[in-house]
Amino acid sequence: MTVLLAVAVAALALLPLAHIVVAAVDVGWSGVAELVFRRRVADLLGNTLRLVAGAVAVCTVLGVGAAWLVERTALPGRRVWHVLLVAPLALPAFVSSSAWISLLPGLDTYGGALLVVSLAYAPFVYLPAVAAFRGLDPALEETARGLGLSSWAVFRRVQLPQLRVAVLGGALLVALHVLAEFGALAMLRYPTFTTAVYDQYRATFNGPAATMLAGVLVLLCLVLLLAEIRLRGARGYARTGAGAARSPRPVRLGLLTGPALVALATVVGLSLLVPLAALVSWFATGTSARVDWAALATTTGTTLALAAGAAAVTTALALPTGWLAVRRRGPLATLLERTTYLGSAVPAIVVALALVTVSIRLLPGLYQTVPVLLAAYAVLFLPRAIVTVRAAVEQSPPVHDDVAASLGVSSPARLWRVTLPLLAPGIGAGAALVFLAVVTELTATLLLAPTGTETLATAFWSASSALEYGAAAPYAVVMVLLSAPATVLLSRDPSSRDVRRGLTT
Missing domain, CATH: 1.10.3720.10 (MetI-like)
Incomplete structure (x- = not known):
């Protein structure tokens, strides 16, 4: 009985994918080609990929950088900064985009869309990066410093390889959310596949056209999932023993404390x-x-x-x-x-x-x-x-x-x-x-x-x-x-x- 119920649940979850496949079969290859291989679809593909790539890059830099400052430095008020960096998740992206467009009506550009979605989704990289930093063995970092490596070299050669899985997972979340985002991008008038599917359906109730656009969107999602698996690889970084639980020695920023505080304050100010x-x-x-x-x-x-x-x-x-x-x-x-x-x-x-x-x-x-x-x-x-x-x-x-x-x-x-x-x-x-x-x-x-x-x-x-x-x-x-x-x-x-x-x- 449990197996039958689980099969029914799986069938419900697969219904959207099955709908796309059945619609494609009904339309036929010639119909699919006519609806998909168009200049408009190419423009939407370019807009979507450009926004996804930009958002992933910006969110990765913001998320990993903020996580390193909070978890590995002697930055004042680290716990407060942690809460403030997570807080933007309480603001739906379409609310943030409405707020920005009401303050700056000229923000309806690629740069505006990139700014809004990056600020909204950066916590998806920050959170797994923080969790990964907390799970690292500080002995490796201390050994690297003892061998004369600078803080930047320790981050690049010791910490970053161990953060790869967490950062890739967070980047995948960002990419999938940007692909699926409708409200924020519609408010900013930035056309992507998601906004085009909605407009196509609402304007003409054209089922085949909307469905084929949705099919391209699903293919993009599957490509992202496969790419994340490929990039993650099979290499592991787990330690073989439990070790002694202790906190890492925080890095003193010195003259860089001020710029670091200004950077975090800017991110929090813009996103929250x-x-x-x-x-x-x-x-x-x-x-x-x-x-x-x-x-x-x-x-x-x-x-x-x-x-x-x-x-x-x-x-x-x-x-x-x-x-x-x-x-x-x-x-x-x-x-x-x-x-x-x-x-x-x-x-x-x-x-x-x-x-x-x-x-x-x-x-x-x-x-x-x-x-x-x-x-x-x-x-x-x-x-x-x-x-x-x-x-x-x-x-x-x-x-x-x-x-x-x-x-x-x-x-x-x-x-x-x-x-x-x-x-x-x-x-x-x-x-x-x-x-x-x-x-x-x-x-x-x-x-x-x-x-x-x-x-x-x-x-x-x-x-x-x-x-x-x-x-x-x-x-x-x-x-x-x-x-x-x-x-x-x-x-x-x-x-x-x-x-x-x-x-x-």
Whole structure:
């Protein structure tokens, strides 16, 4: 039974990819060639690749540099800087882009798009780099310094090779997020595949054209995944013994302390203070700044209800896969678990487009209904729940279930009285991660939400698109407040690595 449930979950996760393949077969090679091999597609490909490459490069420099300053130097206030560098994750990228474009209307260029997405996604490189620095053996660095190597040489020849896997993982997250980003780039009027798919679908409801563009986007995602695996390689840097736990000796910056503080302050100011200042300005001077408290309360309630429903559904779907991956280890269990990650690697607009097509063709009554929207959330955020559920199953000894079975307790009773209480922390953590993700989800909600249904993200989008920044500000503030718990979890120094993995999945 568990295997069948896990297969059903994997099939749901693969639905967007299956939709692209079926659509391509229906259109035929000549149709695909006509829709894909066009000047417009080449322009979109150039824009997208240029933005992805630039964002990965900038985020890598910012993330690794900031991580080294915080973890390996005697910089004043390192713990405070750590929190401030993670805090931008509480600001959705489309909120930051709206703030920037309201302050600098001329920012709708490649440089503006690169600035906004780099500041929004730099924490995805910073966090794994910090974790990797904390896991390095300081004895290697001290030995290198004892041999006369400078701090820069130690970083380049000792630390950086050991950071490779973490930095590549963070860079992959940045690249996938930039490929999938819609709201921020649409606000900045920077055309990419994601914005083109949305415009194509909304303007003409041209299914084949939108689907083929989405297919190119999926291929780009798969290329990035394969490239990350290739670049990661098979070389390992793990030490053979546990060693003695101790902190590394911090590097004294001397005259470079001032420039380092200015650099970090600039990054924090641009990524955090500028958007927050824009929100305050919208409240204070916006002509639409009168808050409609009733509308805000209704929209917040709708958002919380959808987030709670998505958290419950997604966590329930994660249970059979997480259980199977630990209790029935093998090729099939591994394949089913990895399949769920493929679904989440697909941009939200592709997931939404697939569910729109499936619901219209097979179940017209479900089009633009809450169940379809919850299914989209499940496909997008399943890994966040599976990561924590699997960790809980691994920490739950199977002997408890065996003892209950030996005492004659039925399977349903064992599930209710033994298994679920043991898994409760992991289930709760997974549900919380999905809940927080749904609160700020924009793209799938715009395409799939029932008519008349508004969430905080879509209400903010509607108001900011109409340049009613004062009216948009309250929705942004509530989203930031609801996203803050995730930032708090990420900025702590605990041992809950699986929760941190789920937050950045």
